Amino acid sequence: MGDEERYVGVAERRARLALRHRLAGVTRAAGPQEVADSLVALHGTDPATVYLAVGARLADPARTVAETGRALYEDGGLVRMHGMRHTVFVFPTELTAVVHASTGLTVAARERAALLRDMGKAGAPDAAWLKEVEDAALAALARRGQATATELAEDEPRLREQFVYAAGTGYEGVHTVSTRLLRVLGVEGKVVRGRPLGTWTSSRFRWAVAPAHPELDAAGAQASLLGRWLAACGPATEADLKWWTGWKVTDVRRALAAIGARPVSLDEGVGYVVAGDVGPVAGPAEPWAALLPGLDPTAMGWQRRDWYLAPELRPALFDRSGNVGPTVWWDGRVVGGWAQRPDGEIVWRLLDTEGLGRDAETAIAAEAERLRRWVGTTRVTPRFRTPLEKELSA
Template identity: 85%
Template sequence: MGRSGWVRYIGVAERRGRLGVRQRLARGARAGRPEEVAGSLVALHGTDPATVHLAVGARLTDPGVTVAETERALYGDRSLVRMHGMRHTVFVFPTDLTAVVHASTGLAVAARERAALLKDMAKAGAPDAAWLKEVEESALAALVRRGQATAAELAEDEPRLREQFVYAAGKSYEGVHTVSTRLLRVLGVEGKVVRGRPLGSWTSSQFRWAVAPPHPELDVAEAQAVLLGRWLAVCGPATESDLKWWTGWKVTDVRRALASIGAQAVELDEGTGYVVEGDVGPADAPVEPWAALLPGLDPTAMGWRDRDWYLAPELRPPLFDGSGNVGPTVWWDGRVVGGWAQRPDGEIAWRVLVPGGVGREAEAAIAEEARRLQGWVGATRVTPRFRTPLERELAG
């Protein structure tokens, strides 16, 4: 029974314990393959390409295989796929979740994106929907023939992709869009194409495109229940606010999905939270205190809207950019205690921000993780896409 007498109370210490085990951060909970990491976390932020590899490497028992194994999963076996998902953001998902993600979050966004493209083209006096459909079919056929291709390569087969139109004419943000840029984005949200192998290294943001793996069309409500259940099993307990923020859905969709999976209410310091059915029992088995260096936009650091239980408010200004994107963070036993950056010479520099420090044991463990990270990143230089005050300072 919880403190109020009707639901179980789950405190901060227990939530941090769950986080260490279920997010694959505690030493004994680390994974052997990238697929295990992605399966446990449901989604890896893919807006910054380096984040995917750094998030995986932080959770592998042998981080030395991070790059090769993650590239195998993404581009060889295609057991992981980079595609648009929640909140109109690019993520990396296990391939068996593509249909669920597409139905639960992609369909509504896709309809808005295609309508917006057609509206912008019409305002600019560009060709109509029938013309766009013809170009789309031709581009997809070219992509099937090529296997993977950049927008420029596809335009060699379908020259109409190079055509341009003025966007927001007369506005302060007026610009020129190329058909290929907007169309490939729409096709990505619609689940017809996905990002393929990058042109450069694992830190490159220039991607080829590939035809999306085939998947069945699912009922929207059923897909939302599956996705929410998968996430809540890893990240629960979570508040309704957390769930609405992470999914990007309407609150009515969140509540319907909670009811569908039989989620159970628990009491948190923030108020009512939810766990999957049967997850109100004893906490996960205790683990030894652990340290981790997580990248900017890591799915754990960005996993909840209400973050005070693992990230003190006074630490946010140096660790977040002006748009709310988290930078590289240093963790000790379930909470953020500082940040890190890579210097030009490759050194991983870190700083504890917690008043009074974290003690010798924690500092030794953090230093070990910094050496572990520097060891597998090697000569590669990683600069976060969204830079934060502390990261800039440490990078020097």
């Protein structure tokens, strides 16, 4: 068997995950920028996930809220924007052009066409009118720096206009121009989410003009993004890569060829790593525990998850749409879930106790206490509730 077909087993995949995702104690990061660089992207659909994912990986989590907020809204090291699978993520700012060209442009064209189609069916004004409103809104946003949709509508009243969507169907509803237009502008890379209205757990955001970035070739950008992700998460199968990126399989294969990805053998078939990463990887010297939030990029990183998450645990830990809730990890695998009660207590339950002893439970309890201390008086309820989280938090 050649080197390109070297078998990478479950133990090694878990070792790579521990080291590269900064989950083992010795690998924890000094700041949020290091965490984001290591993971490539932090899920941002639930704002709390960003902070909880960072805090779980910092050597000193007491600084999580202040430093993550500063990176997002002051220093400009991190940007919250639409990315893969039309999902909101937080990226290192240096990746904004890559994400925009590799995944955003295709989705953006589809979203703008859908908006114009829906407006046309509702008898709303045409594309020229929408362009006028768009230009006025962007100019107002540039003047204000950051603003809510309501504030922008003070400068451009046409943003308040409404149209009926899907009239006569079970999906019928009323859409405001500002809601749909700002969403399209976000996918197009013209605006990004700014400071939240409230605490770090708030889902209500101001908008800001997106940072300037060069326009890249789509194929080159796809190769760059896939290479970054494989370095952090490889080995991965074509199915994993297609799922994570949201691309067509032809795009995935072209990007794999462009970066010279190397095949390896996995339990589920052929996987890929970046060139130079075929050799064996030894894990951390000591087993490790972690409490990761709902939608954490490690738990959601692969489509095929049996190597770190037993199928029988999924009904308790996922919602009906496939969103993972808060998870408890021991030495590279999910062993349970956790939640925060109204009084702030962090509670957890083990669902898979195979091979777990007193040391594991002690380490998990220490992680729960570590989380409780830095979260403090803030109460965190995941945006997507899962059966075990709801039960534990009651």
